[in-house]
Amino acid sequence: MTSKKINVVYLTQVPGPYRERMHEILANEASIFYSVIYCAKLEPNRDWELTYGDYNKYFLAGKSKTFRHNNPSVWKLMNKLKPDALIISAFKPTMLYAIIWCLLNGGKIIVYNDGTLESERNFSKIQKFIRKIVFKKAHAFVAPGKGSMDLYRSYEVPEQKMFRSCLCIDNSKFINTDLDQREYHIMFAGQIVQRKMPLFFVEVAKQIKRLIPELKILIVGDGDQREEMLSELIKNKLDYTFAGFVDQDVLPSLYSKAKLFLFPTLNDPWGVVANEACASGTAVIISPVAGAANDLIVHGENGYVLSTDPKLWAEHIVNLLKDEELLSTFSKNALKIVQKFNHHQSANGIMESIEYALPQLALKRS
Template sequence: MMNKKIVILTNIPTPYRSKLFDLLCESNITVIYCAEVEPDRLWTIPRINDHNNYILKKSKQIKGKNGFYFHLNFEIFKVLNKIKPEILIITSFNPTNLIAIFWAFYNKGKLIYWTDGTLDSETKIGFIRKLIRKFLFRKFSSYICTGLGGKKLLKNYGVSNNKIFYSNLCVDNKLYQFHKYEDREFDILYCGRIVDRKLPRMFADICNEVNKIRKIRVHIIGDGECREELLNLLKTYSVDFYYSGFVQSDQLVKLYGTSKILLLTSEFDAWGLVANEALASGTPVIISNKAGAANDLVANDINGYVLGNNDIEEWRNKALKILNNKHLWHKMSSNGVQIVNHFNYDSALKGIVDSIKILNR
């Protein structure tokens, strides 16, 4: 199967996909990155193996209205002409990827589409971009998504079930440190970019409501344009909190286990990898139903709760339900570790391999 020349074109190196891409490169798949980093990403760039990896130089990056970056780099023509892949796996529809798609059309290469998106995460894309998707979706031979939300998105574009394959987002679960309920310094954790779409004001309001009934200590990890607003709100509400700032992924593994629960508020999230990280540390998760990981990874009364964004009182009640019931916390903590262990690199790799194998049928 891997005797064919296969290329994956993706945006930038990320901590959460570096190990998976290393495994793919060992299988003789080439990974091409549109750029080395994006301006608003603070993480340390993972080590990129020279073998079967290529980072495009001098990529033009344009920030879209939704806060995400588009990449434009005509060097992709030169690189693809050199490699001459028979199968091209596309991970977005940014300009560099569109150039690569037309390269595949011209050279009669087969195309696979790999998306982290969901119906909710793509509601804000404009008419022209939707039109491009509707046209191009018919040109792919198979499709990869991260979960149920991605499958709904693909089916919405008319993709049949037998062409859809799962490649779950995951972390190295065994690295995350577990602590007993009694040894956890913080009650509630916020971890991620502190930007509008993560609803930091809603997070602060929930903490305020919980704090009125039970005095809590909150841990804030991350950075972003709404940082000062979030911290000032917590001060105004007299919520005791500690702000760690941005923390690199190799240090995060030690921190998730110091909080009793994670709240993942979000207007939309393709997945929400912080949920994986929290569960791997035995930390129950209350997650917005607008995050892709909801329902795939978090189940009500099992390892947390999936809630809508319009009811702060319900978020307060569910947070208190877990915090005030040590037996329930232990049950959810144990369930969370067991469930997240099924989201691993072996299963992620299998979905990609299966999406390629179907092209040989």
């Protein structure tokens, strides 16, 4: 007679291309029955077309009109799935309904939060109060990196309750072209919105061009500051190529066209674009407020972590572009370091949190 599988539900906002493989790995775990509930298929700022992984999944809505995600219908689905453990990746009303279900029905609560002290610094008192209450009821905590673990510590979460599940991509899909064959010196990729600092990128490029007149730039992405960014590039006579928004199957070929990837941001809990660059052997210059900074991106090893001073960025970039040996070392280190950020590690961190919340599962797997 076989023992009953542990029923695990992962509740999150919308699908993301960097999580599909992790869900597949967890779905193949023999000791659990794994399902994913999505609040919606798409959020207002996403238009990508995904190839979904092979796992049990539910959608509470189509394209959401807001980021609030208030789906009372999750209660009916929770009654159907009856999870022994619930993993939440946000604190939207939908997640709070599911948490209440667990409190009433004995389900274990596991928090996955990719926020950091910096990204949640300006959260309202209500947002912080909700986290404080949920954290007191949670049985385990999952973090993508050091920044999220520091956030948990600020809420006095015990160390033994914290587990790491990295944010990652399929590293094997990205191409590493020899640096001397790369057409562009610097690259910007992401939403062209204020938070991603596209105009700061242009200011850095202006300063680089004074010392490297042949500077060539690659821009990938779209957003409400696109026209302003392109106008500034034209006004300053910067040589650029604008690829616009590209599908996930095209993206891997673009990172290997640039020698350096610039990742300025005002606020980013992680930033998988840094993973994508590293998987292409492209060194990264990153703002310290990004979660990947001082974690995936190690200052002086596979890039630089720099405060958002255009002159400082330009100085480091020019020196790196002119030092071919150092740039090559950074490129090799980027490829090496990113290999530790993979879907199996990501899934393993989730499993460790489930085993901690449900010790009987750990005994079954030992």
